[in-house]
Amino acid sequence: MAAPSSGPSGSARRWPSPTPRSPQPPSPSPSLNSSTPTSPESQFLAQKSPNSIMKDLVNKAKDSGRNTRTRPPPQQPTLLDLITQSDTDTQFQDKLITNPNNGHHFKTYRNIGSSGGASTVCSGIYWVNDANELQTMQPYDLYVAVKVTNTGDQEERAKLADQINNTRPLDHPNLLKVKEEMLFEDKFWVVFPLMDGSLRCLLNSVFSNGIPEDFIAIVLKEVLEALAYLHQQGHLHQELNAGHIYYNCRMPAIKIGYLATIYEPKSGGDEQELPESPPLPVGNICEWAAAPEIYYSTEEYSDKSDVWLVGITALELVFGGIQVRDRRALELLIAEVTRKEKGYIGKGKAKAKAVGKFVKKLMRKVKIGKAGSGSSSMSRAFKKMLALCLTVDSQERPTAAALLQHDFFKICDGTFDVYDFRNAVESAKRERATLVGTLSGSDAVGTSSGTNAAGTSSRTNAAGTSSRTNAAATSTGTNVAGTSSGTNAAGTSSRTNAAGTSSRTNAAGTSSRTNAAATSTGTNVAGTSTGGNVAGTSGGSVAGTSAGGNVAGTSAGGSVAGTSAGGKVAGTSAGGKVAGTSAGGKVAEGAKP
Incomplete structure (x- = not known):
């Protein structure tokens, strides 16, 4: 069923209306040799070649994806993409690992993030070597993320092992759960489902001005359901923020990382413009934006402290991020947002000018609604929900379970859910792509900022990046077009060439065939090659x-x-x-x- 045409405030939403959901795809039955050798090693060697196995897996994923929606393929890479992607910065590229406990094989491909500076997180696939198991698996079970920790780091290894043991009994669809862990080649490997990225990645790339309230409601409902389950089981999250909430478009899902499955993905998008004063580091947001009783050390951490972080996460999502220079600025921002609702911080009217230009920018973002928000300002229901989460007195905050009953979440009544969020994300990504160039094939279009036109990319190319008042180069074939900065036009690249880089008020050379065009600096015209x-x-x-x-x-x-x-x-x-x-x-x- 399509999403409602208006948000909680009643204003028309600017995002494209989602399409109806289709039933989950059936599981095809690839034809593999069902004979199973006695040992994992002989079993692995006796079957089809690795290329043949991977072809079966790719066909399985393709077949299952045909009935998901009529929309273009989602943004998550296919198995072939994972196989061909390379990352020279990681030592785990194309690494085949074997779990000595059960003989399961996994292959890692590229670095997708890190955890606490002590662990590397890679994308990979479950290297299936059993025909019966393959027939019962969903294609999306093939994609995995693998956290790798050196066994020499005894403290980190012990911490991970303890986290896994504590969370093993937990089972909730909105929790990113460990599949298995192992010791292999003097490293500790933790395997869990591969997600497209975190919500902070989305904020840094396509939603820098915030996510519309309707879709924030979808996200927070999924988060609160997982949080309520954790609290019921006697667990406290303590690290909830937009960076630890992960989304998946291929099989629509929103999950929160918890303990061993928390990591910081590589953004892959443009960084947001920084305010005039240096903001507090977003990676430590759970510390400088912690609940008052924790920040000022007046109480022990409780489930109500987690609820405060739900409110902080909601601010991140609606603003596109929180950039403040100190705790006082954060408190004034919260006071401005919630000042007319019960439970706001402070008394009286808190002026936005009291915290400087950076808070004004945040307020303007919400009021303008550049990301496609359906309201000219935050709705009353959203503000009331925020005020409850961000109440100073922890005893007056609702539990996660009680917060789910709030009017703000009434839109999520079974007809508006994660499938609609998935559709909105894909629509926004395509919308953004059209602003910076024409996207075709498997290309990356250049990023444009200011009053520029980013290059057009076709086939397997990366078009140049454009900044200020420039036109970035056009790239065709398997080329990389030049980067343009200042008031310049970067060279045009065709076939397997690299066009020149242009800076200042220059025109870089045009490159054709297998050439490298000249680099131009100053007020010059570089030669044509x-x-x-x-x-x-x-x-x-x-x-x-x-x-x-x-x-x-x-x-x-x-x-x-x-x-x-x-x-x-x-x-x-x-x-x-x-x-x-x-x-x-x-x-x-x-x-x-």
């Missing part, structure tokens, strides 16, 4: 044009470097001279002042 050549570097000048298999001259000062044709090297020009032209099998002389 064709064939298998390298065009000259220009500084204050016009660099030579290169054709054939040549290297055009380097020009510096107010000079013109020579033109090179054939298999030659054109002269170097410095000062106010003109370097010679080279043709045939010659080398032109350099011109000097």
Whole structure:
């Protein structure tokens, strides 16, 4: 059923209306040799080749995805993407690991985050080697995240082992739960489901101005259900924030990380513009934004302290992040947001100007609603929910279970849920892509900021990044287009080339075929390169044009470097001279002042 056309405030929502949900996909039955050797090692070697196995897995994932929705494929990479992705910064690329406890195989592919600076988190897949097991698995069970800790770090290893033992009995669909753990090659490996990223990643990339309230309600409802379960089981989270809430678009889900499954994903998006005063570090938000009884050390941590963090998370989501310079600024921000509701911090009207321009920016973001919010300001229901969470007296805060009954969550009545959130995320990502370039194939379009037009990307390319009043290069084929900054136009790249980088008020050279176009600095025009050549570097000048298999001259000062044709090297020009032209099998002389 489609989502309601208005948010809690009654105003029309600007986000695209979601499509109806379809039933969950069936599980296909790939054909594999069902014979099972006696040992895990012989079992692994006796079956089909790894490539054949992976082909079966890919087909299984593709078949199951055909009936999920009529929308374009979600953003999470396919198995083939995971196989072909590389990350030279990680030692765990293409690493096949075996759990000595049960013979399960996992293959890691690239670094996707870290945990506390002591552990690396990689994406990977469950390397299935049993036909019967494969037939009973959902394709999404194949994707895993693997946290790797050196066994030499005894403190971190002991901490992880203790966390896993404490959470093993827990079972809730909204908790990111450990699948298995093992000691392998002097490292401690923890395996859990792979998610697309954290909500903070979304805020840093497509929702820098905040998420509309309707969808915040969906997120917080899932979070509160998991939190209420934890509290019922006698657990306290203590680290709840937007960075520890993870989403999945392939199989729509919102889960909170807890203890061993908490990690900081690589954002992959643009960083938000920083305010004039340095903000408090977002990675420590659970410390500087902790409940008053914890921050001021007046009470022990309780389930009500977790509820306070739900309110802080709600502020993160609606503002697109919280950037304040100190605790006082945070408290004034909370007072401004909740001042007319029961339970607000402080007495009287707290002026936004009291905390400086950075708080004003946050307030303007909500009122403008650039992210597509359906209301011109926060709804009354949302403010009341915030006020309850952010009540100074912990005894007056509701429990997580009681908060679920609040009017703010009435929109989540079974017809508006995580599937609609998934649709909204995908729509917003596509919407953003159209603002920075035309996206086709499996490309990354350049990022545009200011009054610029980012490059167009097609096939398997990365278009240039544009900032200020520039036009970034167009990339086609398997190329990387130049980066443009200032008031410049970066070169155009085609086929397997790298176009020049342009800075200031210049135009970088155009590159075609298998060439590298020149780099331009100052107020210059770098040479054009064709064939298998390298065009000259220009500084204050016009660099030579290169054709054939040549290297055009380097020009510096107010000079013109020579033109090179054939298999030659054109002269170097410095000062106010003109370097010679080279043709045939010659080398032109350099011109000097």
